Amino acid sequence: METLSNFGAYISDGFARTYYWFDGTNERAQKACVSSSGFHHLKAPVAAATAVFLIYPIGQGSFSDGMPLGISGTFNFMIVFQAEHNILMHPFHMLGVAGVFGGSLFSAMHGSLVTSSLIRETTENESANAGYRFGQEEETYNIVAAHGYFGRLIFQYASFNNSRSLHFFLAAWPVVGIWFTALGISTMAFNLNGFxxxxxxxxxxxxxxxxxxxxxxxxxxxxxxxxxxxxxxxxxxxxxxxxxxxxx
Structure with a gap:
């Protein structure tokens, strides 16, 4: 097809592979009885792939403007995108940066709190791992102690006392950030550029x-x-x- 010339087939192949990965991962999650929220969290990389592989080339008028696969092509795409659209000054990109780096920070903080408040179920002569079963319903750490400390370290309302709301926050923060970035790419596809x-x-x-x-x-x-x-x-x-x- 004429519209798929100059990297177009390459891009469409990678775009299709992303959707196949999403569909397969969702199917495995359903077989493992994972909650439906996992399905929604997987939409973030799919939204990003849709933006750079499909919406942006359509908005620019050529599939040759889409993001190539590979490290060199990706970095070239990023540099050219900044040159033509000033993406660093776009508020949606700023929200995406806050989502990715904020998610990394929150995950590291959560991991530190968990490993510092593990509930030991074994004696000193046994490995602590022997006290836990994969998929057990009981928590392996004391969330009250962990986030009680964290609330005193930062401020009270920065901590959680509910495990479900805590893990929802950890998952939703980067997902929403990536959604905003994908939306920003989609708007800049039609030359609604950064400030x-x-x-x-x-x-x-x-x-x-x-x-x-x-x-x-x-x-x-x-x-x-x-x-x-x-x-x-x-x-x-x-x-x-x-x-x-x-x-x-």
Whole structure:
């Protein structure tokens, strides 16, 4: 098909594999009697794959603009995306960063609290692992002691006393963040880009006072002209300040 030229078949293959993985994982979860919330949590990577493999290429008008598979292609896609859409200044991307890094932080904190409050069921001469059964209903740690300490360490309402609400929070935080990122990619597919604060600060004489937004803009221009060298003239604001004489 004409619309699948230039990496299109590659992208559609990876897109299909992502959906097959999602369907197979959901089927195994149902056979293992895992709650339906696990199904909803798996929607986050599927939403992200849909955004970069399908919605973004459609919005840009060519499947060659979709994200290639592989490390090099992924990083190239990220750099070009920043150059063309200023994704770092998009609030949905910021929420995605907060979701991923916040989820990592919360998981590390939770793991630390759990391993520090395990309920020992064995003697000193036995391994602590011998006191637990896989899938047991009883908790293996004291959530009251763990989060009682955490509430005093941070503040009272930062802790949980209910295991279900705690684990729902741990799962929902990164999932919602990735959903927002996928939504941001989908909006930028139709060129609803990140905030533009270029040359927004001037002095009393009207001269521009460069901010970090202008530094990012310079970087974006450089990345864009290096990406499509034949499509862009080199921007004048990146050229040399002094004209180089060509006379002998």
């Amino acid at each position: 533009n604060f270029n040359q927004s600060v001037v002095d009393s004489q009207g001269r521009v006072i460069n901010t970090w937004a202008d530094i990012i803009n310079r970087a974006n221009l450089g990345m864009e002209v290096m990406h499509e060298r034949n499509a862009h003239n080199f921007p004048l604001d990146l050229a040399a300040v002094e004209d180089l004489s060509t006379n002998g």
